[in-house]
Amino acid sequence: MSSATAVLADSYGRVRESVLHVTRGLTADQLSYRVDGEANTIAWLIWHLTRVQDDHVADAMGAEQVWTARGFAQDFGLPFPPSATGYGQSADEVAAVQGVSVDQLVAYHEAVCARTLEFIAILSDDDLDRVIDTSWDPPVTLAVRLVSVIADDLQHVGQAAFIRGVIERL
Numbered sequence: 001m002s003s004a005t006a007v008l009a010d011s012y013g014r015v016r017e018s019v020l021h022v023t024r025g026l027t028a029d030q031l032s033y034r035v036d037g038e039a040n041t042i043a044w045l046i047w048h049l050t051r052v053q054d055d056h057v058a059d060a061m062g063a064e065q066v067w068t069a070r071g072f073a074q075d076f077g078l079p080f081p082p083s084a085t086g087y088g089q090s091a092d093e094v095a096a097v098q099g100v101s102v103d104q105l106v107a108y109h110e111a112v113c114a115r116t117l118e119f120i121a122i123l124s125d126d127d128l129d130r131v132i133d134t135s136w137d138p139p140v141t142l143a144v145r146l147v148s149v150i151a152d153d154l155q156h157v158g159q160a161a162f163i164r165g166v167i168e169r170l
Helices: 003-023 042-061 072-076 091-095 102-121 142-169
Strands: 131-133
Touching: 003 042, 003 102, 003 142, 042 102, 042 142, 072 102, 131 142
Parallel strands: none
Antiparallel strands: none
């Protein structure tokens, strides 16, 4: 493993640890708590950050997403098409992420994290330089996409931690 892929693996591991920490012991009511009627919930934030990671890594691999390949889409039973990642969803759609348990969220995140780490382990520095999205200027390399997902994941897990802190003070 190169130093670059080692840093990526460490970063995704830190996201995983944060997801485990922020969700530990939460009830269904706590997972769906909203600071106000338009706010995201912990359940939605963890689902969304995991969906985006799954979507982007699967795309980079040219593989089916864990969400559909391992039956998580069916198990979660959300009222969205299987392709939904949460991007651009409305407050009503955020509220629809209900009835999922900590165990379900963690199992899905663990599966996506494991796949991400397996993928990173086989990458070379040359792989990281490969352009994977030409719709941006400049075009996006695999390294940039993987770092972008880490940044997005850390923001969302931080938001979930904030909400958990609010809940613990109620």
